[in-house]
Amino acid sequence: MTEDRIRELARDLEPVKPIPRLRTVGIGLLVSWGVALVVDVWVGGPMPRSPGDPVFTTPSYLAALAGAVLVAYGATSAALASTVPGRAAAVRLGLRLTLAGVLLAFAGWAFGVTREPVDHYGDELGTIFACGVRSIAIGLVPALLCTAFALHAVLRGALATAALVLAGGAGLGAVAVQMSCASTAPLHQLLAHSLSPLFAVVVLTAPLALLMARFARRG
Amino acid sequence: MKDRQERWAELERAWHARMVAAQAGDRGAYEKLLMELLPYTRARVARSVREPAAQEDIVQNVLVSVHRARHTYRPERPFTAWFHAIVRNALIDWARARGRRTSREVSLEMHAGWEPSVEPQLPGADALSQELVRALESLPAPQREAVMLIHLDGLSVADAAALAGVSAGALKVRAHRGYKALRALLGGRAPGADE
Numbered sequence: 001m002t003e004d005r006i007r008e009l010a011r012d013l014e015p016v017k018p019i020p021r022l023r024t025v026g027i028g029l030l031v032s033w034g035v036a037l038v039v040d041v042w043v044g045g046p047m048p049r050s051p052g053d054p055v056f057t058t059p060s061y062l063a064a065l066a067g068a069v070l071v072a073y074g075a076t077s078a079a080l081a082s083t084v085p086g087r088a089a090a091v092r093l094g095l096r097l098t099l100a101g102v103l104l105a106f107a108g109w110a111f112g113v114t115r116e117p118v119d120h121y122g123d124e125l126g127t128i129f130a131c132g133v134r135s136i137a138i139g140l141v142p143a144l145l146c147t148a149f150a151l152h153a154v155l156r157g158a159l160a161t162a163a164l165v166l167a168g169g170a171g172l173g174a175v176a177v178q179m180s181c182a183s184t185a186p187l188h189q190l191l192a193h194s195l196s197p198l199f200a201v202v203v204l205t206a207p208l209a210l211l212m213a214r215f216a217r218r219g
Numbered sequence: 220m221k222d223r224q225e226r227w228a229e230l231e232r233a234w235h236a237r238m239v240a241a242q243a244g245d246r247g248a249y250e251k252l253l254m255e256l257l258p259y260t261r262a263r264v265a266r267s268v269r270e271p272a273a274q275e276d277i278v279q280n281v282l283v284s285v286h287r288a289r290h291t292y293r294p295e296r297p298f299t300a301w302f303h304a305i306v307r308n309a310l311i312d313w314a315r316a317r318g319r320r321t322s323r324e325v326s327l328e329m330h331a332g333w334e335p336s337v338e339p340q341l342p343g344a345d346a347l348s349q350e351l352v353r354a355l356e357s358l359p360a361p362q363r364e365a366v367m368l369i370h371l372d373g374l375s376v377a378d379a380a381a382l383a384g385v386s387a388g389a390l391k392v393r394a395h396r397g398y399k400a401l402r403a404l405l406g407g408r409a410p411g412a413d414e
Contacts, residue, residue, distance in 0.1 A: 005279055006253040009286045015244030016290040084291050085304035154288045156308060 022080050022090070025149050029076060029142040033172045036141040045134065046180040055184050060116055063108025064189040065178045070101025071197050072171030079146055079164035083153035098167065105194035112186030122183025122192070131181055131192035135173035136200045143169025143200075147212060155216035162209035163201045170200035227299070230255075235298040242289060253282055260306060267310050281309045354404040362397030365390050 020028075041047060055061045078094025081087035112118070122128070146165045155161060178193045234252060241249035257278070264277045284305045292301050355363055368379035368390075380390040 002257065002275060002279055002282070003254070006250060006257065006282060009253060009282060010246045010250035012286075013241065013244060013246045013249050016242050018242060018293050019291050021293065084293075085288060085308065086296065086301035088304065153291050154284075 019084065019149075019153055022077070022084070022087075025080055025146075026076070029145055029172075032142045032145045033138070033176070036138045036173075037176050040134070040138055040176070046182065048176075048180045058112075058116065058184065060108045060112025060186050061178075061184055061189065063104050063111065064186075064194050065175065067101040067103075067105030067108060067194050068171055068174035068178055070097050070104060070171075071194075072101075072168055072175055074098035074101060074168075075164045075171055075197065076142070076146060076168030079161055079168055080149060082157070082161055082164065083150045083155055085154060094164075101171070102194075102198075105190060109186045109190040109194070112189070116186070119183075119185045120187075122181070122185045122188035127183065128188060128192040131177050131183075131188070132196045132199055135177045135193060135196035136170050136204075137173065138176050139166075139169035139171065139173030139197075139200065141169075142172050143208075147208065151212060151215050155212055158209040158212040158216065159205060162212055163205045166200040166204050166208060167197040170197035231297060231299050234302070235294070238289070238292055238298055239294050242292070242294075253285070256282075256285070256302065263303075263306050264310065268313065273313065277309050277313050280312070281306050284309055350405065351401075354401050357404065358397050358400055361393050362400065365393035366397040366401070369394055 037048075049055065074094045074097025076094075078091045078098065081090035081094060122131075143165050146168060147162075150161050150165065174193045174196045177196070178189065181188075181193065183189070183192075234255070237245075237248040237252035237255075241252060260278050260281050261274065264274050264281070268274050268277060285302065288305060292298065355366065358366065365379065369376065376387050376390060376394075380387040385393075
């Protein structure tokens with residue numbers, strides 16, 4: 001009976017194009033992130049800081065920036081790898097990097113409030129909310145591209161994949177906002193930039209997971 | 220050991236070539252690949268699942284998954300790692316589905332007023348004394364199931380726990396309570412009473 005099933009599968013065989021390398025998809029995500037940044041500046045968002053800005057020597061700022069980079073890279077690579085059979089090691093590595101990014105962001109905040117002259121500019125709720133929304137909005141573009149790849153590959157666990165996709169996308173958004181936001185207050189950086197992936201996951205995972213489950217291939 | 224490694228390397232090369240050909244639409248290579256994977260899949264599934272009917276279902280699910288996910292295989296990656304991940308996923312899916320089925324089942328003890336229309340027959344009851352059958356029937360269902368899976372069906376604790384949908388620890392506790400109750404009922408002549 002199983003042998004008959006094999007013959008049926010072979011009879012129905014159509015040529016397929018292998019999925020692109022994960023590295024290629026990653027480059028595509030970075031390009032889409034760049035496009036989102038250009039659109040953000042075009043609609044009135046702040047320009048990125050110049051490389052000579054003194055804030056690039058501040059440990060708390062650098063920790064928040066590095067944390068956002070780790071979350072963006074880790075969560076995105078875990079999301080992509082989770083949709084390709086046999087890439088469990090890449091998923092584990094991505095999850096570890098994500099966790100390291102979150103810890104680094106908290107460490108940067110703790111260092112900033114205890115060891116640096118405290119700046120409270122940007123600590124108001126409205127400013128925090130605006131930066132958080134901007135992070136998520138910029139991150140939605142690569143997140144949707146990542147979703148498209150997940151739907152084309154083999155989706156396993158829509159909820160977990162959606163959460164990783166959103167964390168990675170909002171992480172990319174957080175990198176962009178961290179590099180352009182005028183505030184250097186540790187609390188603002190933690191809540192509005194570093195934790196924006198967490199907010200994106202809390203708010204958007206359920207609808208994105210439903211969308212994924214609706215359109216996913218099964219495997 | 221070296222022969223085994225060489226044999227696996229040879230299989231890896233052959234399967235990789237057939238999968239690449241299958242991605243290009245070569246039906247002959249694809250059928251040959253799936254036929255060659257079949258005994259390995261059956262052996263791998265049999266190591267994790269005891270029920271023969273479920274084994275063949277899982278094997279077929281693996282083959283369908285290979286078919287649906289064949290575009291996710293990249294030629295520069297090892298074929299066996301990709302294939303084993305699909306087998307593992309199929310086993311996980313089966314275990315989850317089984318867990319869901321078990322959680323939906325309702326114990327008849329919760330419906331004390333309900334009576335079966337025929338007398339229940341214990342599997343293997345012919346080989347048991349009437350006294351033991353009666354003692355087993357008087358046990359609570361979870362304890363009876365634990366005792367029967369381990370002592371009548373001869374399953375290991377891990378397999379019995381998987382079948383009952385509980386942890387190995389929980390199954391051991393149920394079995395131990397079942398032995399104690401049987402010992403009390405049979406006056407120290409229960410199976411496994413010494414354990």
